[in-house]
Amino acid sequence: MKFDCLILGGGAAGLMAGVALARGGASVAIVERQSRVGRKLLSTGNGRCNFTNRTAAPEDYFGDLALARGALSAFPPEKILRIFEELGVPARVDAEGRAYPLSNQASSVLDALRLAFAEGGGVEIPDFEVLAVHKKGDLLSVRASDDREILAPYVLAATGGLAGKSLGARDCPFLAMAGHSFTRRSPALSPLKTQPFPALKGVRAFVRLSMDGHRESGEILFTEYGVSGIAAMQLARFAHPGSTLQIDFFPEGDGAQFLCRRARLLPKRRMEDFLNGIVPKRVGQVLCKAAGLAPTLEAGALSEAELRRLGDLLNAFPVPVLGARGYENAQVTAGGLTGFDPDTLESRAIPGLFAAGELLDVDGPCGGYNLQWAWASALLAARSILQKRKGGTPSA
Numbered sequence: 001m002k003f004d005c006l007i008l009g010g011g012a013a014g015l016m017a018g019v020a021l022a023r024g025g026a027s028v029a030i031v032e033r034q035s036r037v038g039r040k041l042l043s044t045g046n047g048r049c050n051f052t053n054r055t056a057a058p059e060d061y062f063g064d065l066a067l068a069r070g071a072l073s074a075f076p077p078e079k080i081l082r083i084f085e086e087l088g089v090p091a092r093v094d095a096e097g098r099a100y101p102l103s104n105q106a107s108s109v110l111d112a113l114r115l116a117f118a119e120g121g122g123v124e125i126p127d128f129e130v131l132a133v134h135k136k137g138d139l140l141s142v143r144a145s146d147d148r149e150i151l152a153p154y155v156l157a158a159t160g161g162l163a164g165k166s167l168g169a170r171d172c173p174f175l176a177m178a179g180h181s182f183t184r185r186s187p188a189l190s191p192l193k194t195q196p197f198p199a200l201k202g203v204r205a206f207v208r209l210s211m212d213g214h215r216e217s218g219e220i221l222f223t224e225y226g227v228s229g230i231a232a233m234q235l236a237r238f239a240h241p242g243s244t245l246q247i248d249f250f251p252e253g254d255g256a257q258f259l260c261r262r263a264r265l266l267p268k269r270r271m272e273d274f275l276n277g278i279v280p281k282r283v284g285q286v287l288c289k290a291a292g293l294a295p296t297l298e299a300g301a302l303s304e305a306e307l308r309r310l311g312d313l314l315n316a317f318p319v320p321v322l323g324a325r326g327y328e329n330a331q332v333t334a335g336g337l338t339g340f341d342p343d344t345l346e347s348r349a350i351p352g353l354f355a356a357g358e359l360l361d362v363d364g365p366c367g368g369y370n371l372q373w374a375w376a377s378a379l380l381a382a383r384s385i386l387q388k389r390k391g392g393t394p395s396a
Helices: 012-023 039-047 065-074 077-086 106-119 173-177 230-234 255-265 281-290 304-315 369-389
Strands: 005-008 028-031 091-093 098-101 123-125 130-136 139-144 149-152 154-157 186-188 192-194 204-211 214-222 226-228 244-248 317-324 332-334 353-355
Touching: 005 012, 005 139, 005 149, 012 028, 012 039, 012 106, 012 369, 039 106, 065 369, 077 091, 077 098, 077 369, 098 106, 106 123, 130 173, 139 154, 154 369, 186 317, 204 230, 214 230, 226 230, 226 317, 255 304, 281 304, 353 369
Parallel strands: 005 028, 005 154, 028 123, 154 353
Antiparallel strands: 091 098, 130 139, 139 149, 186 332, 192 226, 192 317, 204 214, 204 244, 214 226, 244 317
16 A cells, blocks of 8 residues: 555544645545554543643643744644634633533544544554554555555654553554654653552642642642642652652641641640641641641640641641552653654654654643644644645745
């Protein structure tokens, strides 16, 4: 088989690139290792697909910021919103800039991309596990594990990262064999594994977190393995054994001063109930135990030093970190493939080979940023391919 362009991977980036290339007049196929495209896309935003964030900017991202600037400047969120409007998916944007389809269903986004791809003459080829990519004369040869071969002058790798292994994520050694290397990769947007606190399992709290100089605020959930919730997941990229997660259960102010006043107001209140109304009851009990205060001790009997010790724990409860939970529970991969031109996303080693999406060394925070990167990088790569087909250079 032969096409003008072959896309490796039927995820968000691969599908968007396929739509752009098909609409640009190229014959294009998407090969997908699994039995169908878009499985991970269906799980995004808890099934609602937070498909971009209106506030996303290159400086919000991690990794290769030159790559981020190239694609995100060319295809900012407003362009992505317009493109999806044209695909039949108008957006609802919330107060934090997160965009969802009006239908509130991720399937609407996937269906719109697949329909547009098919309408443009695009071909989906499922159950195609890529084994190797190499030059074959003026073309690129993509060979499958079952020895099928597809030829194309342009190949776009959009195979994703290692996050979401339950949804089929897998490494792509054939890209390393094709002359590229990966930066150090790790799970990002993953729950944190910490010293367990069985007494807090299932407790939710709105907190401020800090770890190794990085800070996040929001709701967390204590689990059997550690701490989950968006605020904790945002810190996963920085987690390593030996880190300490500081949890501020009273971000409103100085806990020590507050508790000294509270003890004067409620001198008969016992420690097991002293923090009631400030933090969840079980959190209060754990903090008092950590401060060495007996549950039956009355607030009025505490010294100022004891109250300050409890207040300091209220503002900075230390939790030893074991690491991020892993790729199975991560939403995205930190790190990625290197060696691509930020202006075109074409390989510096193999002319005609392009890359987009999570495969590359760019990732962002939770809230639509990573899909914004997927769309923007896919569109930049597709535009570059179409320009090369015409014998020109990419234009804005």
